[in-house]
Amino acid sequence: MAALPDRQARAANASPPPRSFGEEGARLSYGDYLRLKDLLAQQAPQSGASDELLFITIHQVYELWFKLLLHELERIRDAMIEGALWRARHLFRRVHAVERVLVEQVQVLETMTPQDFLEFRSVLAPASGFQSVQFRELEFLSGAKDEAYLGRLRDADDAELARLRRRLAEPTLWDAYLTALSQRGLAVSDEEIMDSLLAVARDRGSYDDLWELAEDLLTHDETTAHWRMRHVQMVERQIGTKSGTGGSSGAPYLRGRTRMQFFPLLWELRAWL
Ligand code: HEM
Ligand SMILES: N[C@@H](CC(=O)c1ccccc1NC=O)C(=O)O
Numbered sequence: 143m144a145a146l147p148d149r150q151a152r153a154a155n156a157s158p159p160p161r162s163f164g165e166e167g168a169r170l171s172y173g174d175y176l177r178l179k180d181l182l183a184q185q186a187p188q189s190g191a192s193d194e195l196l197f198i199t200i201h202q203v204y205e206l207w208f209k210l211l212l213h214e215l216e217r218i219r220d221a222m223i224e225g226a227l228w229r230a231r232h233l234f235r236r237v238h239a240v241e242r243v244l245v246e247q248v249q250v251l252e253t254m255t256p257q258d259f260l261e262f263r264s265v266l267a268p269a270s271g272f273q274s275v276q277f278r279e280l281e282f283l284s285g286a287k288d289e290a291y292l293g294r295l296r297d298a299d300d301a302e303l304a305r306l307r308r309r310l311a312e313p314t315l316w317d318a319y320l321t322a323l324s325q326r327g328l329a330v331s332d333e334e335i336m337d338s339l340l341a342v343a344r345d346r347g348s349y350d351d352l353w354e355l356a357e358d359l360l361t362h363d364e365t366t367a368h369w370r371m372r373h374v375q376m377v378e379r380q381i382g383t384k385s386g387t388g389g390s391s392g393a394p395y396l397r398g399r400t401r402m403q404f405f406p407l408l409w410e411l412r413a414w415l
Contacts, residue, residue, distance in 0.1 A: 191261035193254045208276035222318035227351045234358035241365035248372040270388025275302045282309035284404040285316040363404045370400045
């Protein structure tokens with residue numbers, strides 16, 4: 143291999159310095175690429191209350207993360223069906239990291255006092271988190287399909303309803319995990335599934351990838367439950383025992399939701415080990 147020219151030799155060559163990577167076309171700027179004009183025009187407080195910008199910003203950030211989570215969880219599901227378990231595991235690391243951010247982010251909204259929330263709470267009604275289509279899509283994709291929530295959406299448009307109906311029809315993460323198990327010769331019928339999960343847990347030498355994937359599913363379940371618990375704590379801090387703008391009992395309804403599990407068999411497995 144030829145030696146690299148030293149600094150003096152390079153200076154003597156006197157050719158112009160190379161342009162930095164990608165500058166040749168010079169078409170995109172930071173703001174164009176990220177569509178910041180559009181993005182930053184989307185925060186439109188309805189009241190004069192100072193904390194409404196915080197409230198809107200937080201919710202929009204959640205919805206952006208939900209969008210990414212849906213994208214990655216779909217890829218995880220498809221990777222499991224294709225038998226590319228390494229890719230599913232790789233993407234689960236990203237999903238878990240984002241989910242931890244979602245939990246951590248609650249504290250930002252908790253810097254708002256209930257008095258300051260009350261300055262604009264009445265303008266929100268009857269809007270509420272019930273109407274988060276992406277949140278419900280995440281639940282459906284994870285395995286908690288409950289058609290009744292379609293009725294709580296109020297003013298969802300046709301495209302949103304179609305998205306939710308598609309999620310109700312398509313395979314869940316759990317369906318995909320069962321496919322991965324059966325591809326390895328393990329039985330997945332209702333009667334046999336627990337024996338198969340036990341076989342995976344007891345023979346890490348043969349099934350370590352399937353075991354670790356089940357652990358990744360469980361972590362997804364657990365971090366989602368953490369979010370639900372942090373959300374209800376925040377709700378109790380903000381509105382106490384008041385009912386919700388979306389028409390539910392508020393904190394009691396949300397407390398009930400914290401018991402939800404996407405993958406109950408993975409939790410039950412612990413008792414059989
Ligand atoms: C001041 C802060 C918040 C309060 C007081 C609050 C209150 C509530 C209440 C009372 C409900 C039950 C529906 C109803 O009757 O209104 C609800 C549901 C929900 N909220 Fe919030 N929320 C807050 C912040 C957030 C944030 C930051 C998110 C993030 C996206 C969020 C997402 C949701 C979702 C997805 C639901 C549906 C939960 C389910 O059905 O399991 N909320 N919220
Ligand atoms: N349900 C809340 C209001 C609320 O938090 C909210 C209102 C409109 C859009 C998103 C919301 N966030 C989560 O429920 C309440 O009862 O105060």
